Structure formats: C-alpha cells, structure tokens
Amino acid sequence: MGSPTREQAGAARGAAVFRVLDREIDRVRRDTGAAPQVLDVGGGSGTWAVPLAIAGCAVTVVDTSPNALATLARRAGEAGVTDRVTPVNGDVDTLAEVAPADGADLVLGHGLLEVVDGPDRVLAALAAAAAPGGAVSVLTVGRYGAFIGRLASGRLAEARALLTDPEGRTGSDDRLLRRFDAHRLQELAAGTGRLQTEILQGDGTLEAWLPGPGQEGEAAGREERDELDALASQVGALAEVAPRLHLLARRY
Numbered sequence: 001m002g003s004p005t006r007e008q009a010g011a012a013r014g015a016a017v018f019r020v021l022d023r024e025i026d027r028v029r030r031d032t033g034a035a036p037q038v039l040d041v042g043g044g045s046g047t048w049a050v051p052l053a054i055a056g057c058a059v060t061v062v063d064t065s066p067n068a069l070a071t072l073a074r075r076a077g078e079a080g081v082t083d084r085v086t087p088v089n090g091d092v093d094t095l096a097e098v099a100p101a102d103g104a105d106l107v108l109g110h111g112l113l114e115v116v117d118g119p120d121r122v123l124a125a126l127a128a129a130a131a132p133g134g135a136v137s138v139l140t141v142g143r144y145g146a147f148i149g150r151l152a153s154g155r156l157a158e159a160r161a162l163l164t165d166p167e168g169r170t171g172s173d174d175r176l177l178r179r180f181d182a183h184r185l186q187e188l189a190a191g192t193g194r195l196q197t198e199i200l201q202g203d204g205t206l207e208a209w210l211p212g213p214g215q216e217g218e219a220a221g222r223e224e225r226d227e228l229d230a231l232a233s234q235v236g237a238l239a240e241v242a243p244r245l246h247l248l249a250r251r252y
Helices: 006-013 015-032 049-054 066-079 092-098 119-129 143-152 156-164 182-191 218-233
Strands: 037-041 058-063 085-089 104-110 130-141 195-203 244-251
Touching: 015 049, 015 104, 015 130, 015 195, 015 218, 015 244, 037 049, 037 119, 049 058, 049 066, 049 085, 058 066, 058 092, 066 085, 092 119, 104 119, 119 130, 119 182, 130 143, 130 182, 130 195, 143 156, 182 195, 182 244, 195 218
Parallel strands: 037 058, 037 104, 058 085, 104 130
Antiparallel strands: 130 244, 195 244
C-alpha cells in the first residue's frame, strides 16, 4: 500500500468499475435499508472512498501511509463527508485487528494484489472481512494489457518478458511484483474457499485505442467513451487486453 505506479493510477478513473459498485450499493440499500458499510483496503488518498461516501456509504479506509490518510481526510472534508469516512492506519497483514470479520457489505482491494507478498493470503483476508452475501471488489493490472502497451511503444524486450515471465514482470527493476490474466485472478478468488466470481471485466479497455474527446464537447465525448468502454469491458476477449482487470466476487 502507498503511492501507486503509473499503471495503477489510471484505475481511479474506471467508469466500468464505478457502474458495478453503484449497482452493488443499490443492492445493499434495497436489501437492508441501511447505509452500505464499505471497507477500502489500501485506499490511501480516497480515490474510491470519497465518491462512495458521497453516494451515502460509510467507508473505512485502511492504509499504511499517514500522508495518504491525511490526503483522504482533506478530500473528505472538502466533499463534506468527513462523518462518513474513517481513516485507519493499518496493514492488510493485520486486517483482522482493525476491521471486524464478516463486517463489510463491500470490500475493496484496488491496486493491491500486484504489490503485496502472498496475494492468495491477502485476498483471503479481504474475503474474511466481507459479510456473508457481501462482495469483494478487486482491481489489478492486467498482463496482456501491459503487453499491448509495451508493444505499441516499441519496447519489445519488455513485451516479451511480460508474456514469458511467470509473474508477468518486465524484469528485476519492475515496481510491480506481478500482473494477472483473467484465469489466474478467478483461480485466486476460488482458492479462498469463500468467494464466487460474479463479474470479471476490463477497466480502461479503450484507453490504448481511442484518443481523448478534446475540449470542445468534452463532457458529451467522455460520456460516449465511457458507455462504449463499459460495453467493451464486458467482452471477455477485450477485457483480457485491458490495462486493468476488475473482479467482483460474492462471499458465501
């Protein structure tokens, strides 16, 4: 947990991801009539937590970085949702000490599995923090999207390494410990013995292919791009080459 790499940072703008989270929040409200309880592990500066708090969720953010948590507090204050955001200085390895088991309607682990030791153990901890019937949302860097990016920029040695390295790394100086394909991500979720995958989609699927809408008509252009990206992200073959993969799994 801490400062994201360039690949991770793009995850903050994931329209496809927010659409899934919005539906999950609506489900919790419909079933319980209460504010959804969200646990954001490694949520740092509040990229996901603040919008969720604005949407009416009670969000606990666990992160090891005091600076990131300070930024979270500032952003929550500016958005007027300080009372809905609880920052906690802690680590996923000791998550049970700061977040009750079976307590969250929605658990986020965004930009987390690619930087931690033991992603299987970490995902099991996220699953344990979710209430039965709740959901775990994982957003991580995709191996094949990274390959396409390196290939398009002419970095052929790195592209080759991304395909051949067991962890999808570009070399010993790679800041990420691993990158995922869809199959491995689903295997990891199933391996917890507590999660059933419901959604596996791409995020930012069209980033490498479509230019920005520009200043004129920017809002309309962005909306059209987001809708097209959401459609493309649900197509399995296209999701696999997205820069990021998003999995939503149900705790049983």
